[in-house]
Amino acid sequence: MMFWRYEVTGVDTVTLHFGDRIDIALADRVHQAADAIAADMGDRLMDIVPSYTTVLLRYDLSRDDLSSLLSDVSDTLADLPAIGPGDSDGEVVDIPVYYDPSVGPDLADVADRAGMTVDQVIGRHSGELYHVFAIGFAPGFAYLGQVPEALAVPRQSTPRPKVPAGTLGIADTQTALYPLASPGGWNLIGRTPVTLFDPGRDQPSLLQAGQKVRFVPISRERYLELGGRLDDLPWREEAQAPASEGGQP
Amino acid sequence: MTATAGQGLVVTRPGFFTLLQDAGRRGVMHLGLAAGGAMDRHAWAWANRLLGNAYDSAALEITFGNVEFTSELDTQIAVTGADAACTVNGEPRPLWSTLRLRAGDRVALGVPKSGIRSYIAVLGGFQVSRGLGGSCASFIREGMGSLNGDGCKLAQGDHLPCLSGLAPVANRKVPEGWRPDYKTPLSLPVILGAQVERFSAATLETFFQRPYTLSPQFDRMGARLKGPALAVTDNTLISEGTSLGAIQVPSDGQPIVLLHDRQTIGGYPKLGAVTPRGLDALAQRPPGTEVRFSPVALHQAQREEHEFLSFFNA
Numbered sequence: 001m002m003f004w005r006y007e008v009t010g011v012d013t014v015t016l017h018f019g020d021r022i023d024i025a026l027a028d029r030v031h032q033a034a035d036a037i038a039a040d041m042g043d044r045l046m047d048i049v050p051s052y053t054t055v056l057l058r059y060d061l062s063r064d065d066l067s068s069l070l071s072d073v074s075d076t077l078a079d080l081p082a083i084g085p086g087d088s089d090g091e092v093v094d095i096p097v098y099y100d101p102s103v104g105p106d107l108a109d110v111a112d113r114a115g116m117t118v119d120q121v122i123g124r125h126s127g128e129l130y131h132v133f134a135i136g137f138a139p140g141f142a143y144l145g146q147v148p149e150a151l152a153v154p155r156q157s158t159p160r161p162k163v164p165a166g167t168l169g170i171a172d173t174q175t176a177l178y179p180l181a182s183p184g185g186w187n188l189i190g191r192t193p194v195t196l197f198d199p200g201r202d203q204p205s206l207l208q209a210g211q212k213v214r215f216v217p218i219s220r221e222r223y224l225e226l227g228g229r230l231d232d233l234p235w236r237e238e239a240q241a242p243a244s245e246g247g248q249p
Numbered sequence: 250m251t252a253t254a255g256q257g258l259v260v261t262r263p264g265f266f267t268l269l270q271d272a273g274r275r276g277v278m279h280l281g282l283a284a285g286g287a288m289d290r291h292a293w294a295w296a297n298r299l300l301g302n303a304y305d306s307a308a309l310e311i312t313f314g315n316v317e318f319t320s321e322l323d324t325q326i327a328v329t330g331a332d333a334a335c336t337v338n339g340e341p342r343p344l345w346s347t348l349r350l351r352a353g354d355r356v357a358l359g360v361p362k363s364g365i366r367s368y369i370a371v372l373g374g375f376q377v378s379r380g381l382g383g384s385c386a387s388f389i390r391e392g393m394g395s396l397n398g399d400g401c402k403l404a405q406g407d408h409l410p411c412l413s414g415l416a417p418v419a420n421r422k423v424p425e426g427w428r429p430d431y432k433t434p435l436s437l438p439v440i441l442g443a444q445v446e447r448f449s450a451a452t453l454e455t456f457f458q459r460p461y462t463l464s465p466q467f468d469r470m471g472a473r474l475k476g477p478a479l480a481v482t483d484n485t486l487i488s489e490g491t492s493l494g495a496i497q498v499p500s501d502g503q504p505i506v507l508l509h510d511r512q513t514i515g516g517y518p519k520l521g522a523v524t525p526r527g528l529d530a531l532a533q534r535p536p537g538t539e540v541r542f543s544p545v546a547l548h549q550a551q552r553e554e555h556e557f558l559s560f561f562n563a
Contacts (some may be wrong), residue, residue: 007443010492010522011550022487047278049490051514056490058278061551062558067348134488136514139391141283143488180391197280199393205280 002029002077006070011082014045014060016073019053021247022145024131027052031210033077040076050209051134052143095128095177095192097168098223100198103191105235106156108189110170114150122217124148130175130213140179140197140205144213148175162234166192168215179205182231193228233242252373252412262317262506268405269375269395270310272562274382278490278513285386285509287339288469288532289366290525291429294561295445296370299327299347300459304562306374307385309403310483311367317357318369322413325372328356329423331533333441346422351473364431364533373412388399390470392510435534437506437527439520440543441494446480447518448498455479456520461504465536466509469510472531474540481518488516492521496542500521506531524550526557 002018009015019026019035033051037057043046047058060071099122101107111121130144137143147170160183163169167178169186178184179196182212194208207213218226260267267390270293273286286329287310297306314333325347328335335342336357342348350356358367377385380398387395395401396409403409404408445453461476479502491497497506497517506523507515523531534540 003531008440009442009490009519010494011440011547011554013490013492013522015489042274046275047284049278049513051489052487054487054489056492056494061554062562065551066547071454135279135281136488136490136511137281139393141281150455151548183401199398204381209279234309 002033002080002082004033004077005176007065008058012057013056014066014070016055017053017201017233020053022052022133024146027131027133027211028083030055032080032083034075035210036080037073040072040097043057048152051136052158063195086176092129092214093207094216095194095206095223096218096226097190097192097215098220098228099125099168099190099217100220102230103164103180103233104168104189106153106169107189110151110153111187113153115151121151121189124151125175126215126217130215132207132209132211132213133174135205135207135209138180138182139199140207142176142196142205142207142209142213145173147175149173153187155185156187160188160234163188164191164229164232166194166196166228168192191223191228193223205248252414254389256322256352256413257410258318258320258356258371259462260316260403260405260409261319262315262357263315263403263405263407264316264358266312267316268310268387269307269377269387269403269409269491270386271307271379271384272518273304273386274307274384277382279449280381281513282381282388282391282393283511283513285384285388285469286383287368288509289330289368289529290561291529291557292451292533293311293368295345295423296327296329296368297374299329299345299418299421299423299515300325300370300372302370302372302374306370307377308368308370308375308425309409311369314360314367315375315524316367317355318344320352320354320411321358322350322352322411324350324411324413324415325417326350326356326512327370328358328367329370330367332362333361333364333367337465343422345428347418347420358543362530365535366532367446371409371411372418374411374417376410387508390510429530429533431492431530431533434540434541435530436541436543437531438524438551439542440524440528440547441521441529441544442519442523444486445520447484448479448520451483452479453462453520458505460539460541463531463534463538463540465538467536469508471508471511474504474506476503476533477519479504484518486516486518488514492523494528496520497525524554526550526553
């Protein structure tokens with residue numbers, strides 16, 4: 001039995017709240033709840049959006065009403081087995097990353113701030129198993145945590161106008177890959193050759209909330225073999241370019 | 250007669266911002282992608298309904314008018330929404346009504362006198378392939394939907410495929426009393442959320458009694474309003490899924506109403522959500538319009554939304 005409460009967040013949306021802190025044990029419970037609701041409700045829900053501590057449900061007002069929905073959600077959640085910290089069965093996704101200053105222009109700065117060598121930073125960052133807390137900001141953009149405290153560097157004060165697709169960044173204790181080229185203020189430390197979001201795939205987003213992610217360091221040769229690009233790096237022009245009007249995570 | 254796809258409307262003047270829109274995507278928000286869909290569902294749904302099209306049919310959403318299309322086929326269209334002069338081969342034609350087009354006819358819209366978004370539906374709906382979430386709603390930022398699945402707004406020379414050979418529908422028009430006046434003062438109904446407790450009683454009184462002005466930062470993602478700043482007692486919020494119409498209050502205290510192409514998760518405290526019917530009306534107001542907010546009970550908002558859906562999407 002888990003504790004939860006709901007908040008009406010729109011004419012056809014309700015947000016379930018499971019707690020008020022960012023940690024993996026709570027996130028595991030949130031994603032367990034989201035998966036169970038999705039499995040029980042199927043097409044009845046128009047959208048289901050898990051995040052760190054919440055699950056937003058959008059229902060079809062022409063076929064459903066809030067009280068019957070909440071009653072069924074309540075039944076689903078009452079049947080969930082308890083999970084302890086660490087025994088979540090979240091699937092682990094391995095993502096190859098070329099950690100290098102050419103594709104991660106902040107790698108040296110992160111190492112300086114942490115008082116480590118670049119190799120030590122790579123070892124610490126890739127030695128962690130990350131939890132996909134939420135997908136948002138942009139299609140396929142996964143908020144991953146937790147980055148070891150020693151590497152927790154705050155966001156850049158001026159966002160870069162363009163970060164190439166696949167770039168890996170750190171902001172405080174979170175880390176993320178940019179699925180598509182976009183403005184971004186995270187500290188960039190590497191890049192994956194893997195396509196993170198492709199609307200033509202059966203699973204458009206490689207990552208789903210609730211999964212676990214492990215970064216596997218690869219060489220420049222392997223990065224290029226896997227289709228990684230080095231011909232679209234904007235770092236040289238960024239000094240002149242204005243910050244975009246667009247949002248950034 | 251057998252309906253065939255192929256001939257269509259050719260864009261001869263694309264205007265400032267013309268998109269294909271339908272009822273939006275479903276089941277994609279967990280991928281980080283918002284639903285999208287017509288900004289003013291009321292005018293969009295009427296255009297399709299006049300022609301007997303399915304609710305979900307794709308139609309054109311034209312912002313600030315000034316467009317022209319040439320028809321390659323005999324068909325019918327309906328133009329609704331903003332009060333923009335409509336002509337066929339230069340002759341005035343009524344809005345909110347079915348119109349006959351012959352192959353070679355040129356249909357044009359001027360710059361709106363009131364309202365900002367026009368909708369053009371065609372008999373049978375535009376025949377555009379649907380992508381993710383079962384929709385062809387144009388989403389420029391993410392490069393999705395639209396004619397070629399790239400999200401682009403329409404350009405000169407674009408070809409909008411239609412169905413030929415459909416039996417025409419009887420001439421119909423929307424009764425006068427049902428056509429909205431986009432110049433009337435706007436009061437947006439707000440469903441209050443639990444985060445309303447982060448605002449003091451005095452702040453809420455300000456919000457619901459003083460006018461706000463629609464700023465120029467008003468697009469398909471959101472509408473920023475300017476007015477008395479709203480103080481938030483606690484502005485730390487762990488990012489969570491965003492709902493349509495949510496009123497976010499960032500640290501400057503100026504509210505932002507999140508719209509169809511919003512980001513799917515957000516970390517600003519929310520006062521509540523403007524109802525979809527309120528957003529339909531908002532979609533027709535230009536920047537600079539004075540806007541007020543009024544609280545509405547959930548059951549009342551749901552009843553109105555239910556009436557809307559059962560009328561248009563029965």
